[in-house]
């Protein structure tokens with residue numbers, strides 16, 4: 606109490622000094638003094654403790670708070686029309702087509718898989734092996750710039766030897782980045798997707814071929830592709846619902862991944878995109894494994910490179926020990942709240958993702974090479990350092 610009145614006295618004194626100078630500032634100072642005189646202890650507490658603490662926590666948790674309040678300012682998108690998905694390995698293709706209300710074709714469509722590649726070497730291998738029996742042509746585009754405008758080595762080009770199994774079906778493209786400082790990362794991403802359209806033409810895509818549009822880590826099941834290439838009457842554009850995983854198949858999040866889509870190609874009309882392009886969604890069509898990397902250095906690269914890099918608010922987020930800890934706990938790399946549209950969903954997903962010990966229904970190449978890819982399987986959260 607005594608220090609506070611001392612402070613008050615000081616401010617009064619300095620106010621007098623300005624008062625002698627008779628400036629405008631003095632006038633407002635004396636007004637301020639009047640105001641200060643009327644304040645009680647509680648108000649001081651509020652001004653000097655609560656307000657700074659509020660500003661401090663806004664600084665550290667501002668992004669979090671805005672996500673928590675998202676249900677107030679953003680309504681959920683229109684729900685998809687979900688198409689039930691039927692599959693069993695012992696059921697004939699004719700029956701499977703009929704169960705979906707489609708008819709079997711005399712011969713299957715050709716299938717093109719096109720991706721923008723950043724640094725997901727392991728997931729790309731699992732993806733391409735999973736689809737291998739049914740994909741006619743693989744198209745991959747790599748840039749020497751990340752979406753965020755950082756220089757990127759040609760990781761695919763330098764690992765190309767590991768992908769010899771697709772060589773005869775592969776069209777690879779390399780594109781120079783634009784390196785625009787401070788630009789929204791989604792612009793560079795859009796630019797690379799346009800280049801991917803050109804690469805698909807070069808690869809020889811034709812009308813009614815199937816085109817898979819998805820990120821490398823969104824992997825349609827082989828049987829999903831087989832179904833869609835064999836049936837007539839499928840929608841021209843169909844989104845694929847995928848099981849969402851984070852870090853590995855140990856951390857199952859939800860079934861809400863929908864961005865991947867499959868198109869019956871139409872020249873002049875089909876454009877490579879990764880947003881919502883239709884209202885139909887085929888249930889349980891594959892896996893989406895985000896941040897499923899072998900090495901801690903790959904996590905760091907991705908955190909800096911991906912389009913949401915504004916989420917790296919503090920340098921310590923990129924600390925290797927912290928990243929390893931976060932992975933093993935199933936916590937969030939960016940210390941963010943769940944991105945949901947209702948308070949119920951946000952609260953339901955608060956805290957770490959529970960461990961899952963099911964390794965049933967995973968890509969076959971992963972299980973056939975479990976030793977090589979054990980970091981993706983339950984119980985193996987330790988990553989290679991460096």
Ligand SMILES: *[C@@H]1O[C@H](CO)[C@@H](O)[C@H](O)[C@H]1NC(C)=O
Nearest residue numbers: 692693694695696697698700
């Ligand atoms: C699959 O089909 C074969 C041959 O028709 C049959 O012997 C087998 O029991 C079936 N398996 C299952 C799991 O239904």
Ligand SMILES: *[C@@H]1O[C@H](CO)[C@@H](O)[C@H](O)[C@H]1NC(C)=O
Nearest residue numbers: 749750756757779780781782
């Ligand atoms: C990126 O690639 C383009 C075209 O190949 C080249 O002109 C440019 O110098 C490269 N930039 C960097 C930073 O590697």
Ligand SMILES: *[C@@H]1O[C@H](CO)[C@@H](O)[C@H](O)[C@H]1NC(C)=O
Nearest residue numbers: 848857858859860861888889
């Ligand atoms: C996700 O989908 C699978 C298969 O349809 C189902 O078994 C599982 O219960 C679903 N999980 C959640 C959390 O919705």
